Amino acid sequence: MSKFEVNEAELAAKLDPLSYEVLRKGATERPFTGEYNDSDKVGSYRCKVCNSELFRSETKFHSGCGWPSFYAPTKDDAVTLIEDHSLAPRVRTEVRCANCDSHLGHVFEGEGYETPTDQRWCINSVSLILEEN
Numbered sequence: 001m002s003k004f005e006v007n008e009a010e011l012a013a014k015l016d017p018l019s020y021e022v023l024r025k026g027a028t029e030r031p032f033t034g035e036y037n038d039s040d041k042v043g044s045y046r047c048k049v050c051n052s053e054l055f056r057s058e059t060k061f062h063s064g065c066g067w068p069s070f071y072a073p074t075k076d077d078a079v080t081l082i083e084d085h086s087l088a089p090r091v092r093t094e095v096r097c098a099n100c101d102s103h104l105g106h107v108f109e110g111e112g113y114e115t116p117t118d119q120r121w122c123i124n125s126v127s128l129i130l131e132e133n
Helices: 008-014 017-025
Strands: 043-047 053-056 079-087 090-097 103-109 119-123 128-132
Touching (some): 017 103, 053 119, 053 128, 079 103
Antiparallel strands (some): 043 128
């Protein structure tokens, strides 16, 4: 599969400013403000830039952290993981869309949530589009 080609100028004109800052510059939306934080709608969550399926509603859970939380991506190769040292000395794991390299959020492990993976994929709502079933 070939990578999605991103035209930054076209994308900046198409997206709202916050979505562009999050997806292309690694910003974060404010907690408890995102459209999908408390959503229980059934469907697939897709990348707002390239429309790749990233997460499904079956893996979404309410973590109380202020952002949509999932316990696993749709497939292992739907996302790429990168060490994030922006809060040094703390190291986080950044989540990016594998198809277009857009920033989605971060994944955390070992927080004690009762999920099959013990992971919390903390994803910005503005990086996603929900395709309802």
